[in-house]
Amino acid sequence: MKEILQDLTHAELAALMEEMGEKKYRADQLYRGLMQGKRVSQVPGLPAALREKLLERYEDEPVRIREVFTSADGTEKYLFELADGNLVEGVLMRYKYGNTQCVSTQVGCRMNCAFCASGLNGLVRNLTAGEILGQVLAVNARAGGTPEKRAVTNIVLMGSGEPLDNYDNTVRFLRAVSAQGGICISPRNISLSTCGIVPKMYDLAEEGLPVNLTVSLHAATDEERIRIMPVAKAYKIEEILKACDYYFEKTGRRYIFEYSLIAGENTGREQAEKLISLLSGRPCHVNLIRLNEVKERDLRGISEKEAYRFLGLLERGGLSATLRRQIGADIGGACGQLRAGYLQNNTQN
């Protein structure tokens, strides 16, 4: 694989142009073109010789939209192909207030949560910052957005991969996507979801990037959490909560817990009570999600009615909680489902 030009900041592009003996304004042209989601070969106004030199060293299109699936509810699921042929997926959810894109940070994942399709084949590799950014640039361009009038207004790092297991590239991406003059999506409109890699949560609090921190909790006790999330052996819920409080102290951002409702695992009255005593008085919100059943995984979801019952228990216990609308289920909306299905079909054929 060649290098990726979208990995570079505007300042680094300027240094590159200088190194190549080019005029300074070439960096502006290049940066602008790339932020519009153009291929290197399509950036307007570049001299042919420069274009050629760039293409010798850099990928023309590091993230290519390979397929788009549109759900009946308007949600779009994207399958992206990277320059080395690896596949990652993403989603664009359309809301009244704007469009939220879900991006991937790794090919596969090594966390192996019992309900998730992303970890089915382990971790293949980390994405570079430019490959994470490339997903946003490609979707924004396809949806008719420009850097001035973005079609993608919000981002969630909830695609395949564990962002804090690819920390440096993720932080570099967050700076790139929020940079002035670029696509410029404010950190306040970005949510980073983690399974709870505690030391990296502390590091993130120090970055001066006030993104919304979301933690996949899915259980109210360590014993129950370990059953569905192997990473829970390394970090106790207690330590996760401390790291969340530190994050709040540093950024002033309320944190969010994701809680996927899994039949027979975490949806009883007892679990609701434990969750209430665990989270009462904390500056947090609980997002309940009905499990998107993954056929390779042996776990089942609960009905909408049961989910509302669990939500009611939390609310009566004084927690701020919502049941997330289930969207895109008809197009394999959950993490890793699309790629997993794709890999399977392609090996069967």
Ligand code: SAH
């Ligand atoms: N690795 C990060 C981000 C990726 S997943 C994390 O663990 O937070 C985004 C959210 O979707 C997480 O809360 C994850 O636990 C949840 N999730 C994954 N597969 C799911 C499924 N099949 N049904 C419901 N939620 C799922």
